[in-house]
Amino acid sequence: MGPIPLVDLSMQHAVLRPALDRAIADTLDRGDFVLGQALGEFETSFATACGAAHCIGVGTGTDALALGLAAGGVGPGDRVITPANTFIATILGILRTGAQPVLVDCDPQTALMDLAAAERASDPQTKAIVPVHLYGQMVDPEALVALADRHCLMIFEDAAQAHLAQRGGRVAGTVGRAAAFSFYPGKNLGAIGDAGAVLTDDPAIAERVRKFRNYGAPRKYFHEELGTNSRLDTLQAAVLNVKLPYLSQWNQERSTLAAAYDQRLADLADWGIQPIVNRAGAGHVYHLYVVRVLPHCRLDRDRLLAALQQANIFAGIHYPIPCHLQPALASLGYGAGAFPVTEQLAGEILSLPMFPGLTIAQLDYVVDTITQAVRPQSAIA
Numbered sequence: 001m002g003p004i005p006l007v008d009l010s011m012q013h014a015v016l017r018p019a020l021d022r023a024i025a026d027t028l029d030r031g032d033f034v035l036g037q038a039l040g041e042f043e044t045s046f047a048t049a050c051g052a053a054h055c056i057g058v059g060t061g062t063d064a065l066a067l068g069l070a071a072g073g074v075g076p077g078d079r080v081i082t083p084a085n086t087f088i089a090t091i092l093g094i095l096r097t098g099a100q101p102v103l104v105d106c107d108p109q110t111a112l113m114d115l116a117a118a119e120r121a122s123d124p125q126t127k128a129i130v131p132v133h134l135y136g137q138m139v140d141p142e143a144l145v146a147l148a149d150r151h152c153l154m155i156f157e158d159a160a161q162a163h164l165a166q167r168g169g170r171v172a173g174t175v176g177r178a179a180a181f182s183f184y185p186g187k188n189l190g191a192i193g194d195a196g197a198v199l200t201d202d203p204a205i206a207e208r209v210r211k212f213r214n215y216g217a218p219r220k221y222f223h224e225e226l227g228t229n230s231r232l233d234t235l236q237a238a239v240l241n242v243k244l245p246y247l248s249q250w251n252q253e254r255s256t257l258a259a260a261y262d263q264r265l266a267d268l269a270d271w272g273i274q275p276i277v278n279r280a281g282a283g284h285v286y287h288l289y290v291v292r293v294l295p296h297c298r299l300d301r302d303r304l305l306a307a308l309q310q311a312n313i314f315a316g317i318h319y320p321i322p323c324h325l326q327p328a329l330a331s332l333g334y335g336a337g338a339f340p341v342t343e344q345l346a347g348e349i350l351s352l353p354m355f356p357g358l359t360i361a362q363l364d365y366v367v368d369t370i371t372q373a374v375r376p377q378s379a380i381a
């Protein structure tokens with residue numbers, strides 16, 4: 001069996017290559033490289049696909065967080081609740097507004113933000129909550145909205161890993177006042193470089209993000225706000241326009257692969273391999289398929305990762321060092337032990353290969369390799 005990477009975009013790009021080439025050539029011919037036609041088209045299509053009124057394309061998912069939160073009125077003096085168990089960009093986005101990130105622990109089963117902990121962390125200075133729909137699974141929208149209503153918090157979703165995810169009849173990015181998406185190449189919908197977007201139904205937030213991304217200018221050479229330069233590149237939008245029509249089908253394929261993993265890995269529960277629990281059912285879009293390597297497993301996570309690598313299987317860890325223990329975030333003042341579940345998961349989690357185009361033969365090889373590593377020989381029939 002040849003190498004099995006964590007993510008392989010080559011098949012997707014091979015199939016779409018003629019359409020991608022045409023889209024790029026069209027943009028070159030038009031020459032509208034900044035805020036061009038393809039960007040407008042993508043913003044309209046992505047907003048429609050998610051069921052939102054506005055999509056504003058920006059340079060990265062991190063910029064979408066920073067500019068979207070600022071457009072929603074988050075700034076210095078505000079506290080913003082978010083999970084410790086996320087990619088650092090969530091917290092960097094909050095910090096860029098001047099607000100104080102307030103971290104909370106996560107649920108050990110789903111790895112998603114612990115909403116009871118979020119509730120306890122809320123106080124009168126808390127302006128917003130940034131739930132992260134981690135690995136493609138949405139945070140429970142009903143419980144989230146109830147919590148936000150009780151404490152008058154703005155919900156700003158980090159949907160960077162959850163394009164078209166659903167839960168409880170809601171679509172990721174449409175639960176709160178606004179949301180951030182990333183189109184980093186490996187995401188469920190990925191560009192061929194960096195790209196991001198803010199999604200919102202609120203026309204005032206939409207207008208403000210449009211200004212912020214364009215030097216704070218509502219029209220050329222008139223600068224109303226202290227903005228920045230962060231436009232989703234027109235060439236990247238042209239690529240995203242080609243890929244967007246396939247997103248649902250790719251998500252469906254991820255879901256089918258996840259069900260195949262679930263079924264095959266069920267036999268390994270007693271041996272300490274436990275998939276992260278899916279409470280979103282068919283709405284989970286499996287940006288990542290993550291298992292926990294529990295303390296009673298024969299191998300610890302790092303040794304299992306090495307055994308997979310030996311077999312040419314490239315698993316990942318999302319994420320090996322919790323945000324609150326990163327040197328760059330030491331000033332937030334959280335030490336080791338602050339978020340025990342997040343810290344425990346960081347030592348146990350393993351992301352298995354997951355991408356549209358992964359074959360069942362490859363998936364079987366991954367599961368067989370894990371089985372051989374974790375099951376004592378005497379237990380193998």
Ligand SMILES: Cc1ncc(COP(=O)(O)O)c(C=O)c1O
Pocket residue numbers: 060061062063086087089090132158160161181182183184194195196
């Ligand atoms: C949960 C989460 N938030 C934010 C981001 C930031 O997105 P970007 O890399 O496009 O800045 C990412 C992806 O990298 C992410 O996974």
